[in-house]
Amino acid sequence: MTEFSEWFHNILEEAEIIDTRYPIKGMHVWQPQGFKIRKYALSMLKEILDEDHEEVLFPLLIPEDELAKEAIHVKGFEEEVYWITHGGLTPLNKKLALRPTSETAMYPMFALWVRSHSDLPMKFYQVVNTFRYETKHTRPLIRVREITTFKEAHTVHADAEGAQKQVERAIEIYSSFFDQLGIPYVVTRRPEWDKFPGADYTMAFDTLLPDGKTLQIGTVHNLGQTFARTFDITYETAEGEHEYVYQTCYGLSDRVIASIIGIHGDSAGLKLPPGVAPYQVVIVPVLFKKGAQEVMDFCNQLKDRIKKSGIRVHLDDRDLRAGKKYYEWEMRGVPIRLEIGPRDIANKKMVIVRRDIMEKEIVDYNEETLITDLNNVLEDIKENLRAEAREDFQNNIRPAGTVEEARDIVTNQKGIVSFSWCGDEECGKEIEEYVNVDILGVKEESTEGKCIKCGKESRYLALLAKTY
Numbered sequence: 202m203t204e205f206s207e208w209f210h211n212i213l214e215e216a217e218i219i220d221t222r223y224p225i226k227g228m229h230v231w232q233p234q235g236f237k238i239r240k241y242a243l244s245m246l247k248e249i250l251d252e253d254h255e256e257v258l259f260p261l262l263i264p265e266d267e268l269a270k271e272a273i274h275v276k277g278f279e280e281e282v283y284w285i286t287h288g289g290l291t292p293l294n295k296k297l298a299l300r301p302t303s304e305t306a307m308y309p310m311f312a313l314w315v316r317s318h319s320d321l322p323m324k325f326y327q328v329v330n331t332f333r334y335e336t337k338h339t340r341p342l343i344r345v346r347e348i349t350t351f352k353e354a355h356t357v358h359a360d361a362e363g364a365q366k367q368v369e370r371a372i373e374i375y376s377s378f379f380d381q382l383g384i385p386y387v388v389t390r391r392p393e394w395d396k397f398p399g400a401d402y403t404m405a406f407d408t409l410l411p412d413g414k415t416l417q418i419g420t421v422h423n424l425g426q427t428f429a430r431t432f433d434i435t436y437e438t439a440e441g442e443h444e445y446v447y448q449t450c451y452g453l454s455d456r457v458i459a460s461i462i463g464i465h466g467d468s469a470g471l472k473l474p475p476g477v478a479p480y481q482v483v484i485v486p487v488l489f490k491k492g493a494q495e496v497m498d499f500c501n502q503l504k505d506r507i508k509k510s511g512i513r514v515h516l517d518d519r520d521l522r523a524g525k526k527y528y529e530w531e532m533r534g535v536p537i538r539l540e541i542g543p544r545d546i547a548n549k550k551m552v553i554v555r556r557d558i559m560e561k562e563i564v565d566y567n568e569e570t571l572i573t574d575l576n577n578v579l580e581d582i583k584e585n586l587r588a589e590a591r592e593d594f595q596n597n598i599r600p601a602g603t604v605e606e607a608r609d610i611v612t613n614q615k616g617i618v619s620f621s622w623c624g625d626e627e628c629g630k631e632i633e634e635y636v637n638v639d640i641l642g643v644k645e646e647s648t649e650g651k652c653i654k655c656g657k658e659s660r661y662l663a664l665l666a667k668t669y
């Protein structure tokens with residue numbers, strides 16, 4: 202959808218997710234509706250992380266000399282770092298950076314915390330705002346200058362195998378989180394020239410937005426011993442030796458919320474996975490002159506019962522035409538709408554409308570099974586959203602046997618292209634140049650076919666796409 206960008210900006214405003222009128226480019230205000238969606242998404246993520254990570258909170262500011270310690274890392278961020286130079290009217294004798302990410306804030310402290318092998322492994326995470334002076338086109342939730350929902354995990358291990366296992370564990374964590382949100386993704390190993398500054402290698406999660414461009418929604422970095430050597434993070438082995446630790450870090454951001462909105466949304470507005478929906482059920486009483494009070498009494502009791510079950514429910518008793526209410530709650534993506542009129546009460550029926558399939562269904566109103574029925578429908582909606590998004594995603598991954606074919610697909614159908622690659626950097630750069638896209642990375646080793654650029658033996662099955 203070429204007008205996807207317009208749709209996206211409109212729905213952020215109409216559904217009151219964020220207010221982009223804040224007077225700093227790339228920095229926005231979370232409004233109550235959006236803040237709730239963000240809150241529920243984060244509580245889903247924390248529930249997974251808290252199984253085997255400790256949550257911490259580090260200062261926002263990083264001393265210039267700490268940030269500069271890791272040469273490759275600081276090179277990678279030098280154009281994006283915001284600096285603090287004054288405390289009030291007093292110039293600071295040492296500039297302070299607003300964290301673009303927290304390696305150089307955390308690792309001097311890790312050097313103090315890590316003493317013996319028995320302290321390892323350590324697995325921390327924090328959910329903070331980070332700041333990056335993005336010079337490319339900023340977009341709300343997608344490419345911002347204040348990343349408000351930056352979940353960064355940082356782990357410390359005694360050996361390379363521990364770090365490798367943690368990379369695999371982080372990929373499981375992200376997979377399960379995105380699966381719960383119904384966000385489809387591919388995982389690739391980023392090319393050497395596109396890995397995180399200072400990492401040995403980067404694994405990345407990419408999803409696809411309706412305009413056919415991919416969005417990097419999460420990354421997992423194996424940092425090896427690079428930062429350990431820079432920040433002197435060592436531990437005493439059982440034999441009394443001192444060894445440098447091995448580290449990983451993995452992050453995701455506001456882009457997760459952008460994906461929920463962009464991928465599940467449709468022309469009627471938001472379509473929220475129940476797990477993050479501020480309201481999961483909205484009750485709309487259908488009122489006529491006759492029997493209005495009876496309907497309201499019934500709806501209030503119904504609301505109380507549903508609320509007590511833990512389902513997030515809202516009774517819309519505003520004095521508005523029912524159709525206006527239907528439009529609003531569909532636009533806000535409420536998974537289930539119940540419409541209750543006098544006849545329904547008399548016939549012990551209720552009308553249920555599922556936001557995912559947008560069909561009215563008349564069902565029995567059964568006191569005993571009501572809550573179970575609603576939870577089953579919510580679960581069904583969650584699975585249906587996930588299946589629909591996955592199907593659409595898979596249909597937008599197309600193979601290309603030549604660079605011409607790859608360019609044709611990217612130009613006309615957009616989406617992701619899979620291709621055979623010899624793995625040679627020169628070749629990779631020429632493919633990016635010719636097709637005018639980014640190589641997302643390597644999906645798996647594969648000797649199938651010939652490299653689409655040089656014709657040599659293929660080493661990898663790789664993916665490329667137009668990206669955000």
Ligand SMILES: Nc1ncnc2c1ncn2[C@@H]1O[C@H](COS(=O)(=O)NC(=O)[C@@H](N)CS)[C@@H](O)[C@H]1O
Nearest residue numbers: 302343344345353417418419420450451452454
């Ligand atoms: N300007 C931005 N706006 C929104 N999200 C961003 C922005 N820059 C990066 N991200 C998201 O943040 C994730 C982590 O950023 S990162 O640079 O790849 N990795 C790190 O910073 C590591 N320290 C892992 S915590 C990225 O995968 C991407 O999804």
